[in-house]
Amino acid sequence: MTITAAADGSALGNPGPAGWAWYVNDDCWRAGGWPHGTNNQGELMAVLDLFRATAHMPAEDLLILCDSQYVINAVTKWMPGWKRKGWRKADGKPVLNVDLLKDIDRELVGRKYTFEWVRGHAGHELNEAADDRARAAATAYQQGVAVRQGPGFGTPEGATEAAPEGAPAQAGPTDSTAPRTAARQAARPATDSAPPQAPRTTPPQAAPSFAGQQELFGAPGPVGEAGPFGRPGVFDEPDLFSELDEEQAGAGAPADISPESVVESLERELLRPETRADLGRTGVLLHPDFTEIGSSGRIWTRDAMLMALEDNPGGPTELELLGADRLGEQTILLTYRTRNRAGSALRSSLWVLEGAQWRLRFHQGTPEA
Known part of the structure; x- marks a missing residue:
């Protein structure tokens, strides 16, 4: 049985x-x-x-x-x-x-x-x-x-x-x-041999509200909820996908499709809520050293972004491509405009080729007036 x-x-x-x-x-x-x-x-x-x-x-x-x-x-x-x-x-x-x-x-x-x-x-x-x-x-x-x-x-x-x-x-x-x-509420030791930590005595910091902000791919932050946007340094989880096998990163695109088209397709995929809610797929598309400067001014790491998107993948977002520029054999810069319920924003994404897989290395977004 x-x-x-x-x-x-x-x-x-x-x-x-x-x-x-x-x-x-x-x-x-x-x-x-x-x-x-x-x-x-x-x-x-x-x-x-x-x-x-x-x-x-x-x-x-x-x-x-x-x-x-x-x-x-x-x-x-x-x-x-x-x-x-x-x-x-x-x-x-x-x-x-x-x-x-x-x-x-x-x-x-x-x-x-x-x-x-x-x-x-x-x-x-x-x-x-x-x-x-x-x-x-x-x-x-x-x-x-x-x-x-x-x-x-x-x-x-x-x-x-x-x-x-x-x-x-x-x-x-x-x-x-x-x-x-x-x-x-005394914490357990971090390892078998580590001494116990002292009980938490300081009150948690209040989490600021990020209503209406546009972060990665237009996904707004949660409102009135402590973390993941409330306190710096709380993303101490392991690198969720740092040890993926090579085959899990995905095969390369057919030779008759230009790298620019491949990267644009991947960027559009990342805009879909079902992709952002799928940690497995998002973890493959985000480079291990991924960084974003969000519209709020916050610097996001890959693990922080994965956890935030898991909790709140956001809604549908439209993409208007402005440019796809080759900066090298293994680097492409996308510039585009997004539109969703929160408004429109101008965005840039730097994609790098790692093995056979294009992965997003850097992203920045600025809301339009």
Whole structure:
């Protein structure tokens, strides 16, 4: 028999109040969360708890439906290399969320499992059910009320929650009614040997409103929501797609299509909400060193932009091409005008050829008067 379950995470602010959930059916699901965490931590915790909850059924195949390319790649592709390097990425930087990843790695031993990517927020019944419960858990932490944890598969031994790096510890699954207090918000150590961090004592900065602003490809920032636009330096998630295999970057275009036409087509693709909401595809099109100077004056990194677009991909945007200029054999500058509900803007994008794939290296936009 195969157990089919969706696993999902949610963070209100990213980072912010965070939740996670896995869902098989209305009689078999579980959820939890933390006062402060990220989407990635929630996604990983949902997978970890699903493995723990089914540990008493090791002979059963497990099909995990997940809308996070980061989680799927981390578990199925990147972890062996990270382990060989002492849990460090290819660039030598430490792997974040390492405690959760190590726990998942231990749970995989002797298990038969398959991950399947599903598009989030696209009407997939199991994914939507997991997403609803993960968001409800995050909302409960935001409001300081008890989390509905669900029936689970029973109470298998060891199925307790582990706080991710930088997230406060919380009670195990039996503590379903007591609200979390400030005294329990001491952060876990960032590594197995690191000393515990001091509890958070400074109040979070208020997040400014960015209503009506046009950032990457005309996607407006969220209004009245702490992060991802509220505080600098909160985007401490790993480089989500820094270790994609070459074949994942996409094949080159046919020889009879000019590079300028290819780049224009890719720019138009990035304007579509369905592309911006797809972290896998957007991560391929954005160069690892992507930078944007937004219309607000903020400098955006690639990871920050990926997370912002995941939460708010924006609406449809029209493109009027003004120019496509070759600056070199592997560099093309696009200039164009966009129009959407927020108004019009003049934009420039610098695309570079990396292997067989054109990738966006730099973008800047200026609203028209």
